[in-house]
Amino acid sequence: MGFCSPVCKILRRGKYFVLLILSLSVLAWIATFSGETVKSVLVSSATTQALVKEVTLRDKLNSWTAAPDRVNTQPLKTECPEKSPLLQGALNLSFESSLKLKDVEGDNKDVNEGEYEPSDCMARQSVAILIPHRNRERHLLYLLHHLHPFLQRQQLHYAVYVIQQAGDATFNRAKLLNVGYLEALKDYSWECFIFHDVDLVPENDHNLYMCDKQPKHLVVGRNATGYKLRYKGYFGGVTAMTKEQFLQVNGFSNIYWGWGGEDDDLRIRVELQKMKIVRPPAQVARYTMVFHKRDSGNEINKDRMKLLGRTPHVWRKDGLNSCSYKTLSVERLPLYVNVTVDIGKPQS
Ligand code: UD2
Numbered sequence: 010m011g012f013c014s015p016v017c018k019i020l021r022r023g024k025y026f027v028l029l030i031l032s033l034s035v036l037a038w039i040a041t042f043s044g045e046t047v048k049s050v051l052v053s054s055a056t057t058q059a060l061v062k063e064v065t066l067r068d069k070l071n072s073w074t075a076a077p078d079r080v081n082t083q084p085l086k087t088e089c090p091e092k093s094p095l096l097q098g099a100l101n102l103s104f105e106s107s108l109k110l111k112d113v114e115g116d117n118k119d120v121n122e123g124e125y126e127p128s129d130c131m132a133r134q135s136v137a138i139l140i141p142h143r144n145r146e147r148h149l150l151y152l153l154h155h156l157h158p159f160l161q162r163q164q165l166h167y168a169v170y171v172i173q174q175a176g177d178a179t180f181n182r183a184k185l186l187n188v189g190y191l192e193a194l195k196d197y198s199w200e201c202f203i204f205h206d207v208d209l210v211p212e213n214d215h216n217l218y219m220c221d222k223q224p225k226h227l228v229v230g231r232n233a234t235g236y237k238l239r240y241k242g243y244f245g246g247v248t249a250m251t252k253e254q255f256l257q258v259n260g261f262s263n264i265y266w267g268w269g270g271e272d273d274d275l276r277i278r279v280e281l282q283k284m285k286i287v288r289p290p291a292q293v294a295r296y297t298m299v300f301h302k303r304d305s306g307n308e309i310n311k312d313r314m315k316l317l318g319r320t321p322h323v324w325r326k327d328g329l330n331s332c333s334y335k336t337l338s339v340e341r342l343p344l345y346v347n348v349t350v351d352i353g354k355p356q357s
């Protein structure tokens with residue numbers, strides 16, 4: 010006890026000292042606080058500066074008190090359900106010659122510069138739809154008319170890109186799709202890419218425009234071919250690959266000018282990587298192809314078989330990593346991003 014008492018005395022005095030300091034700080038804080046309000050009220054009639062001060066203070070108070078409410082009223086979005094409740098199954102497609110772009114824009118007010126995302130849940134995938142295009146405006150209109158509501162019912166975050174080949178050199182579908190992939194990734198890190206012919210309209214919204222663990226072929230059948238798979242290994246029309254899958258195969262080849270071969274070339278690339286093409290059930294993966302004749306400037310590619318034989322040797326250096334082009338314009342239209350490119354012409 011005798012030893013403790015001087016120490017205890019110091020401690021006791023120290024306790025009062027701390028208490029005193031604390032009370033003084035509280036008093037000082039209250040004085041500054043009310044002083045500021047009183048001061049601003051007093052001067053408010055004379056100067057507008059003080060009014061601003063008062064308002065700022067009130068705003069501060071309001072924000073301190075209002076913050077918890079805001080958190081309560083804006084909960085974080087939860088992930089969209091695995092199966093969208095908005096799906097309708099087989100659809101009644103219409104192809105009205107009186108359809109106008111303005112009508113389609115009016116029907117899709119929630120689409121902004123070609124992009125959409127569900128407002129009430131967080132989409133399971135972010136998907137870029139890439140459409141190679143030249144002189145097929147009517148087909149594009151029909152596709153936009155059906156595809157936007159279709160994708161919205163699937164509760165996807167998506168954007169539509171139309172890649173226009175400038176000039177009248179021979180058409181090159183595959184190279185345009187490579188360009189679409191590279192350009193779309195400048196906007197957003199899309200996890201899934203759908204390579205989509207302009208004239209193919211999906212007939213059933215259970216055909217999900219999402220990527221799988223393996224590359225996916227979405228066209229099992231279409232009207233003109235009795236809804237049968239054209240041949241084993243057929244990989245044309247509409248395909249879905251993740252960003253990584255497409256990078257792994259070095260994208261499409263750039264050297265298929267004119268009609269045919271480029272889809273088989275992609276299949277070979279996929280197989281060389283030991284990936285396996287998957288398809289949705291036949292009753293779901295159905296399309297209507299709007300009737301058309303072969304376009305001028307897209308004549309049959311007579312070299313396609315020769316090129317297909319070389320794919321295993323050249324895929325590493327012919328593809329995304331060698332795709333050279335000149336972007337002429339990127340227009341952000343209401344329903345799609347319109348990318349116009351000069352992709353050159355076939356080497357003689
Ligand atoms: C088949 C394939 C297609 C592609 C092509 C051979 C199906 C359903 N589709 O289509 O994926 O492999 O054979 O190259 O099997 N395009 C234009 N303007 C043109 C020419 C073509 O926009 O002047 C675009 C358009 O998106 C069109 C696509 O290229 O849908 C394929 O060309 P196509 O429709 O003339 O060829 P098709 O129907 O034989």
Ligand code: MN
Pocket residue numbers: 206208298301
């Ligand atoms: Mn076609």
